[in-house]
Amino acid sequence: MTVNDWFVENQRDLPWRREGFGAWGILVSEVMLQQTPVVRVIPRLEQWLERWPTPAALAASPPGEAVRAWDRLGYPRRALRLHAAATAITEVHGGVVPSDVAQLLELPGIGDYTARAVAAFAFGLRHPVVDTNVRRVVARAILGQGEAAPASTRRDLAAMEALLPHDEPAAKVFNAGMMELGALVCTARAPRCGDCPLAGSCAWRAAGYPEYDGPRSAVQAKFEGSDRQVRGLVMAELRASDIPVTRAEIERLWPDATQLARALASLETDGLVVADDSDAYLLP
DNA sequence: GAGACGTGGAG
DNA sequence: TCTCCAAGTCT
Numbered sequence: 001m002t003v004n005d006w007f008v009e010n011q012r013d014l015p016w017r018r019e020g021f022g023a024w025g026i027l028v029s030e031v032m033l034q035q036t037p038v039v040r041v042i043p044r045l046e047q048w049l050e051r052w053p054t055p056a057a058l059a060a061s062p063p064g065e066a067v068r069a070w071d072r073l074g075y076p077r078r079a080l081r082l083h084a085a086a087t088a089i090t091e092v093h094g095g096v097v098p099s100d101v102a103q104l105l106e107l108p109g110i111g112d113y114t115a116r117a118v119a120a121f122a123f124g125l126r127h128p129v130v131d132t133n134v135r136r137v138v139a140r141a142i143l144g145q146g147e148a149a150p151a152s153t154r155r156d157l158a159a160m161e162a163l164l165p166h167d168e169p170a171a172k173v174f175n176a177g178m179m180e181l182g183a184l185v186c187t188a189r190a191p192r193c194g195d196c197p198l199a200g201s202c203a204w205r206a207a208g209y210p211e212y213d214g215p216r217s218a219v220q221a222k223f224e225g226s227d228r229q230v231r232g233l234v235m236a237e238l239r240a241s242d243i244p245v246t247r248a249e250i251e252r253l254w255p256d257a258t259q260l261a262r263a264l265a266s267l268e269t270d271g272l273v274v275a276d277d278s279d280a281y282l283l284p
Numbered sequence: 285g286a287g288a289c290g291t292g293g294a295g
Numbered sequence: 296t297c298t299c300c301a302a303g304t305c306t
Contacts, residue, residue: 033302040292041302074290081304111304131302150285151303179302188300189295218286220299232290270289 004170006197007177010184015042016121017176023097023122025049030114030121031082036073038183044073056095058086064283067272068239076235077270080284081109099123112153120175126168128160129175133182137198138163140186144203146212147188230254230263234281238273244280 015021016029028048032041048069052058058066063083070079085107089097097118098104104115116127135148138159160178165171185196193199204210223229233253237245254260264281267273274284 030302035289035301035303036291037293037301072291074292075303077289078304109304113303117302129302132300133302183302221288223290226288228289228291235290266288 001197003177004173026122030117055086055089059090084108126171128157130156130160133179137182137186140204141198141202144207149214150217227263244282247279
């Protein structure tokens with residue numbers, strides 16, 4: 001069976017796939033989905049779009065409100081960048097999400113994946129879309145490897161380009177289908193090869209599922225005790241407060257004063273936190 | 285290219 | 296309990 005046929009039959013009913021969802025909604029969904037599971041994105045996305053149905057609406061709110069509404073999706077710099085992207089769309093593109101990949105890449109927080117995802121899914125343009133799912137499916141089905149090598153934009157885009165149907169609508173379905181296949185069937189942990197439309201032609205399966213022996217991506221640093229954890233605690237405190245939080249209150253969040261100061265300073269550098277004139281802290 | 289950057293669910 | 300992983304981006 002082809003990936004496209006499989007997708008038409010087996011795709012999930014996700015909000016951003018609904019007819020007429022809109023480029024802005026798709027852009028927001030793609031940013032929220034960066035490193036964050038679908039199930040956690042859906043409720044937050046719907047609240048977000050109800051409050052900010054257009055880029056101009058978001059741009060008209062303070063950036064801190066975007067950070068607050070981001071809630072616990074993680075990587076709150078994404079919220080700040082999404083706000084900055086909304087501002088750029090409003091001021092530079094007349095409030096209309098651009099369809100051009102190069103223009104999308106100019107927007108804060110929009111990288112190689114998201115730019116092409118928006119161009120392909122919101123505008124139906126034929127661009128290879130490569131995320132972690134696609135890289136894994138290609139690694140297995142085409143290259144015969146159990147895992148994808150560390151990401152390489154040039155190589156990954158070329159590999160997907162070679163597989164992409166020439167026809168524009170078919171290309172859009174194929175992009176979505178490869179991602180969906182990786183998300184539902186060709187999963188990282190325990191792939192369900194019995195349900196895979198590519199089982200008959202899969203190079204990895206044909207080779208007897210050899211163990212992956214290539215270069216591996218770096219293992220994510222331990223979270224417990226990290227600056228990331230401290231930053232997360234500070235941000236949760238600020239999100240929960242309508243008024244500036246005093247330095248003393250923040251210092252109660254973490255026993256290591258040096259590490260806390262470092263985390264707080266990095267949050268200020270990122271623009272996620274602002275200090276007022278009485279050494280209290282708040283969202284921008 | 286390596287490393288930083290949140291959060292929470294699954295096995 | 297602990298490791299892995301989830302539609303990446305930026306420096």
